[in-house]
Amino acid sequence: MLPIAVSVAEVERRNIDGPAGMTWIAIRMLTGDRQKFYGLLFGIAFSTLLITQQLTIFVNLIERGASGAYNVATADIWVMDPVSRTTDVNFPLPATALDKVRGVPGVSWAVPHLRAGASVRTADGDLEGVTVIGVDDATLIGLPKSMVEGDFAALDNPDAVLIDDVGATRMFPPEISPIGQRLELNDRRAIISGIVDAIPSFTSQVVLYTRYSRALGYVPGTRNRMSFVLVKAVDGVPPEALTQRITQATGLRARTRDEFARDGVDFIIENTGIPLNFGITVALGFIVGVAIVGLTFSLFIRDNIKQFGALKAIGVTNAKIRRMVAAQAGLVGLIGYGLGVLGTIAFIQGFSANPTFKGFYIPWQVPLISLVAVAIILALTGWLALRSVLKTEPAAVFR
Known part of the structure; x- marks a missing residue:
């Protein structure tokens, strides 16, 4: 904390009318009280870290x-039963739906796609819930883009x-x-026979990919088995226009890849308590x-009220x-905000090797x-603290 005489001398030396001089005095007053200066930095940095990390x-x-x-990058459109909502919440289609979709003008190709839950028993006797995905036998459309280990041709083996890759770490130990x-x-x-590089699902459940015909045997069920087309x-036909054409011709629900992806996000927001829980934390x-x-x-303002009074005098x-x-x-705000953001970056980088955090990034928004949020915090707290200074009479400092 600067003595009154020093503050006045500094003001006179640095030109009281100059904004740079007044800013320099303000910074000297702030950094002179190190305990409160570090306390302010901690408050802003912690608040920034908590908000940024949780969001x-x-x-x-x-x-x-x-x-x-x-995960299916080659398909422009997903066709499903009208009641299906996401990749995991779907109602099976009859086999005839595939031929109906293929007959719609503007369709280059259409292949079946199966997604179903199952329980798998490992060689050690452990039971694990998995999602079985059946991809087209001839083209293997429905697989992710790349492999971590092995080759897509391995599906030719019996x-x-x-x-x-995330499921593999959950089901088997590293050794x-x-x-x-x-x-x-x-x-x-x-x-x-191989490990694929796939975006983890919301539940991080183990996912097994195989041929469509083989998947039908792994997850037997009702007469209608096909989950999606x-x-x-x-080329030249907009996917948005084709979805409307498919819906009109077949009566099925057709969504572009981006629209269907958004449906999956909306389903989580609407049907889970995640937004509320994270909102409370933020x-x-x-x-x-x-x-x-x-x-x-x-x-800080209260301890420096005499300095402010001297300046007004x-x-x-x-x-x-x-x-x-x-x-x-x-x-x-700038220093605390920077520390909070750096802390979030360190957190994401530190846990990047954990399969649970695979693909995590910090959106620019x-x-x-x-x-x-930091600007609002500083504006609100600054306004509340400033009221006592503005009410201070210059003569009070000489009493």
């Missing part, structure tokens, strides 16, 4: 609802299945290679920031006092939201 996890988590659609491991699916043998539009981060910064800022107006407090808040 980042929330966005990445709900985007997992679109993983089923984006009883061959491919496992997703055991999944390749060649035998599983039991509905009293039928399945041999893991994957469609590619003819709100708590904001409230904690207001409480810590507001209390510390108020104590030598001619510093309330407008300049406001600019000084704004400069102090701006310095604390999240730091902007955190910046707005």
